[in-house]
Amino acid sequence: MKQVEFWFDFASSYSYPAALRVEEVARAESVPIVWRPFLLGPIFKAQGWHDSPFNIYPAKGNYMWRDLERLCESLRMPFRKPSIFPRNGVLAASLACLFSAELWMPEFVRHMFLANFAEDRDISDLSVLASVLERVRQPASLSAFARSAEAKAKLRSATDRAQAIGIFGAPSFVVGSELFWGNDRLESAIEWACAHA
């Protein structure tokens, strides 16, 4: 069956435009999207990086922020450079893993990304999770599940899976055994799914 797995990290800058675009691009080609939250941190650590490469390599980081700003402008997406980068997305990703089957999840993900990259809010804060849940018409109290053992286990397992299939950055798109890396490859992934269904 044709489908595209969308692997994202809430802290990842280029995951932001991808998360906002993915459903519209996929819908135009009738390709179902499977939302796959994971953590880049452990994958970076395994490569010897203890911070975002955008912080470790300033020329790359300076470029990324300007590129993202231009990109959001051309996509007419709001953008405000987060005052902390990368923000800790563990709780948000745990919650997204736990509720991955819920119909409201994609909208929750988009609003979490907006909180980080358009509103400069601290997505590691449980109260921010609670307010985003309310924004998508869910009880704020669900935020407490982000700290549950089940949510954490699901996130760990998703991250292990990402590493096992060769994911090294975010966003990534997976179609069968094909990997596509970066917001720039969203369209290629959708095309691949259509051509090889």
Added chain:
Amino acid sequence: MKQVEFWFDFASSYSYPAALRVEEVARAESVPIVWRPFLLGPIFKAQGWHDSPFNIYPAKGNYMWRDLERLCESLRMPFRKPSIFPRNGVLAASLACLFSAELWMPEFVRHMFLANFAEDRDISDLSVLASVLERVRQPASLSAFARSAEAKAKLRSATDRAQAIGIFGAPSFVVGSELFWGNDRLESAIEWACAHA
């Protein structure tokens, strides 16, 4: 005046499709291209890398080769994974710097990239330079100038300039003070030049 500087390294994998595409994309919008050969090696070394990041980080490298293969297929460009990567492009880049004002230079650059990424030839070999010169109807003897002090100095100065303007990878496109990184950004750079001329 609107123009786009195309910064490339003969060893850089994604510089290959960019070098083959740049003139056609630019011509469609009547944007002049300034060809800027440089060396990534010294810039990588300054970041603490003594090899290509595609070799240092295998997941990234495996992905790049598959991505490039898919990309070349969709662009209908020949591709054969070089048996040595990255190849030493110092002589080729020195020659390209020395003869940067010659009308045959863009064609020489394209054939050097084809030699490396479609024919798996050793572009660090002076005899390969000589045969590519003949392919673009120039005397093979010009290849000897690749070792001249003048050619080396021009390449060093180009590489210093690349680093000074924040270039950290190849290919890169420069339009005024705006930097665009990667084959994927060729179209954005051309659009920017048109919109801000």
